[in-house]
Amino acid sequence: EAQQEIHFFFPRQNTLALIKPNSAQEHKAEILEEIKSKGFAIKNQQEKYLSEEVAEEFYKEHKDKPFFSQLVQFICSGPCLQLVLSKENAVEDWRMMMGPTDPNRAKEVSPDSLRARFGSDILHNAVHGSSSVEQSDREIRLLFGDLSAAVTSTEGEEDGFVFV
Numbered sequence: 001e002a003q004q005e006i007h008f009f010f011p012r013q014n015t016l017a018l019i020k021p022n023s024a025q026e027h028k029a030e031i032l033e034e035i036k037s038k039g040f041a042i043k044n045q046q047e048k049y050l051s052e053e054v055a056e057e058f059y060k061e062h063k064d065k066p067f068f069s070q071l072v073q074f075i076c077s078g079p080c081l082q083l084v085l086s087k088e089n090a091v092e093d094w095r096m097m098m099g100p101t102d103p104n105r106a107k108e109v110s111p112d113s114l115r116a117r118f119g120s121d122i123l124h125n126a127v128h129g130s131s132s133v134e135q136s137d138r139e140i141r142l143l144f145g146d147l148s149a150a151v152t153s154t155e156g157e158e159d160g161f162v163f164v
């Protein structure tokens with residue numbers, strides 16, 4: 001009797017990654033190497049200052065939080081390396097690589113993560129990653145503008161699961 005094998009695939013996704021200003025920038029080459037070694041394709045990248053206007057839009061879900069103005073000020077304090085990363089399950093896998101928001105917690109639960117290694121406190125936590133596919137589409141469009149049309153398309157990258 002033929003055995004049926006079921007192969008599951010995670011959907012191929014894009015996610016928006018930021019290497020935040022200052023300290024993290026010093027480790028950019030190392031972080032990029034690690035990103036590639038984990039199987040992410042870098043579909044697009046640019047190194048730029050975020051304007052205050054773009055930063056406020058980027059972080060609008062936090063606009064009522066007490067740390068909103070320091071967050072915007074920090075993210076605009078130097079150039080950000082902005083990356084469109086692509087692979088199966090990219091959103092979740094990049095967030096796993098980043099570790100928890102607070103580097104002190106990251107050091108406890110995920111010492112190899114980027115925030116554990118390169119973050120200094122909950123605000124200055126080295127890296128950003130989209131929290132969902134919907135957020136990644138929004139963030140990529142916001143930071144890459146018209147260029148994003150080419151990179152957000154997943155046409156021809158059929159995914160899901162198949163029965164063999």
Ligand code: GDP
Binds near residue numbers: 062
């Ligand atoms: P993330 O998805 O892990 O980046 O976390 P959030 O979306 O909750 O927060 C966005 C960013 O705001 C974080 O990456 C931190 O830079 C900053 N942040 C989050 N929580 C705090 C906080 O309690 N205090 C301060 N000062 N900054 C925070």
